[in-house]
Amino acid sequence: MNKIDITPILNIAVEAGHGILKVYHDPAQDFGITSKKDNSPLTAADQVAHDIIMKGLTALHPDIPVLSEEGADIPYEVRENWPVYWCVDPLDGTKEFISRNGEFTVNIALMVNKEPVMGVIYSPVLNVIYYGSMEEGSFKMIPGGLPERIFVGKETAGWKAIGSRSHADPEEEEVLKGFPVTDKLSIGSSLKFCFIAEGKAHVYYRKGPTMEWDTAAGQAIAVSAGATMLNNLKEKFCYNKPSLLNPGFFCYSS
Structure with missing residues (x-):
C-alpha cells in the first residue's frame, strides 16, 4: 500500500467537526435525537458528520472501504478479508454532545491488517486535533497551526488514571489498584486516549462495553506516542472481529 498523506484526513475531520457544531449551536435544534437498536442515542449531528466523512474519504481513496458507526451493517463475510479500511466514529461521545459539556470528538482511523496504524481525533469545541501514525509518531495542534509532538508520561509513580464521565464502573476502580495511581480524571469520548498520548494521564482501563470505532483512532494515537494497548486479559487488542463489540x-504509559 502506498503511504497515505494524513493532512487531507485532518481536514476531513475538521470539516465534520464544523458540521457537528452547526447542529450543536443551533438554538432551534433539538438535536433530532433517536435511538439505535442498542438503545444508544443518535442525533442529527451524527448523520451530518458521517455524510461529510464518507464523502471526503471516498473522494480521496475510492479503493479503501469505510466502516463507520453510522454505516456498520456490513456483513463479516464482506469485511473479514479487507487488508486496508477506515474505521470511523463520526461523533464519539453522543451523550456528552446531548448534555452540552463539549467533550465529544470526530474519530478516523486507518486500519491495516486489522490494526490501527493511523489515527485522527478532532475536538470541535476545544478546536484541537490529535493525530498519530506508527511511522511518524503523535502530534497535537490547533487546526491551521503548527503541530506539537506529544509523548506518553514516563513517570514510574504518581500516575493519573483517566476514565469515562458517562460510564464509571466500580470494578474498574479495583483493577486500577494494580497500577501506581494516586489521582483520577474524568472526561468524555476518545479524549481519554489523547490525554494518555500527551502525558496528562497514565492509565485508562475500561471494562466495557465499547465498539471498535470507539477505540481505533485513540489506540493509534496513544500507541504512536509510546503507550501500550491490551485487552482485559492483557493480550493483543484485535479489530475487524465477527462482532464489532470490544472486550x-x-x-x-509504557
Missing part, C-alpha cells in the same frame, strides 16, 4: 481494555 475490556487497558491503555497505559
Whole structure:
C-alpha cells in the first residue's frame, strides 16, 4: 500500500467537526435525537458528520472501504478479508454532545491488517486535533497551526488514571489498584486516549462495553506516542472481529 498523506484526513475531520457544531449551536435544534437498536442515542449531528466523512474519504481513496458507526451493517463475510479500511466514529461521545459539556470528538482511523496504524481525533469545541501514525509518531495542534509532538508520561509513580464521565464502573476502580495511581480524571469520548498520548494521564482501563470505532483512532494515537494497548486479559487488542463489540481494555504509559 502506498503511504497515505494524513493532512487531507485532518481536514476531513475538521470539516465534520464544523458540521457537528452547526447542529450543536443551533438554538432551534433539538438535536433530532433517536435511538439505535442498542438503545444508544443518535442525533442529527451524527448523520451530518458521517455524510461529510464518507464523502471526503471516498473522494480521496475510492479503493479503501469505510466502516463507520453510522454505516456498520456490513456483513463479516464482506469485511473479514479487507487488508486496508477506515474505521470511523463520526461523533464519539453522543451523550456528552446531548448534555452540552463539549467533550465529544470526530474519530478516523486507518486500519491495516486489522490494526490501527493511523489515527485522527478532532475536538470541535476545544478546536484541537490529535493525530498519530506508527511511522511518524503523535502530534497535537490547533487546526491551521503548527503541530506539537506529544509523548506518553514516563513517570514510574504518581500516575493519573483517566476514565469515562458517562460510564464509571466500580470494578474498574479495583483493577486500577494494580497500577501506581494516586489521582483520577474524568472526561468524555476518545479524549481519554489523547490525554494518555500527551502525558496528562497514565492509565485508562475500561471494562466495557465499547465498539471498535470507539477505540481505533485513540489506540493509534496513544500507541504512536509510546503507550501500550491490551485487552482485559492483557493480550493483543484485535479489530475487524465477527462482532464489532470490544472486550475490556487497558491503555497505559509504557
